[in-house]
Amino acid sequence: MSSSQKKVIVRRFAGDVTPGYLPLNAFVRQDAATPRVDLLDLSGRVISLHLNDIKTISYVRDFNLNDTVNPERLARRTFLARPRTEGLWVRLTFRGGDLLEGLAPTDLSLLSNAIEDIGLHLTPPDIRSNTQRIFVPRSAITDLQLIAVITTPSRKKPLPTEEAPSLQDTLFETLPPNSRPN
Template identity: 70%
Template sequence: MSSAHKKVIVRRFTGETLPGYLPLAGFTRNRIVDLLDLEGRVISLAINDIKHICYVRDYNLNDAANPERLTRRTFLAKPRTEGLWLRLTFRSGDLLEGLAPIDATLADDLINDIGLQLTPPDVRSNTQRIFVPRTSITDLQLLAVITTPSRRKPLPASSVPSLQEDLFTNLIPPNTRPN
């Protein structure tokens, strides 16, 4: 197994979960995802059948209901990490919020009709990243654009005019001013 393959749990709309390995990007071709399962076989899955793909730390195969341990699906407050705060509604009607990167890859993936890579609301959970195919989304809302505040740059000392020299010159009568 190459180090480029990461642990994933694929959740289908039927409720079935499939553990396996996928690369972080470029794993779709002709609307098919080739999942390398735990026995080393390649399973071809139609992207229309996939609800989401969770990149996980551990498989948790003894938990049949929620092996990806995606417990919190929305943010409790405004995220602090930079990104696009998105709310997705799936075909099944449930919601998921996440942060997408602020760059052109979001638009590129939507134009190519592949999907979105999101950071989940709780990054300390088992799920580190989520891929959501475009075909599983019925509604996409942009809630906020989270950016880091810009800091004012200090001016160089030489460019700051000195107000101290001219502070009292107007108070001294003109004929008594020193030259």
């Protein structure tokens, strides 16, 4: 396991929630027939969870163990307006029918996870909440919609400067008059 473990809350389709620690990347183990996640729980034991049973893995600031219903404190599951940060604005539909929107990165990590069919890392709609990042396994998603590609505003193009004369203008001037193509 990686030495950099982050606080996570694993929500499964069965409805239970398991707090623990995982690295940010490369935590899915595909040794067996089904992919697994090795979660370090709060007592220091490693729990092996089937990836197909996991709905979301939320990277959180605090565990909030007193809140048994919503320890992730993810109040908003959709954006109120167009996001301001860069990324792919996506809408996911889970196997249970509920929706989640988020921003997926527009870098190679998105493609490598898609090729390996593992899942998506998303930034949630409210980054000021307890949840900082969400991992959604591919097996939990029934529908994925790309809403928009959010980029930074384009810069103004520089004004054209005085360029060197083009060679195209003087191409046929150096030829004798009788050798010009007709």
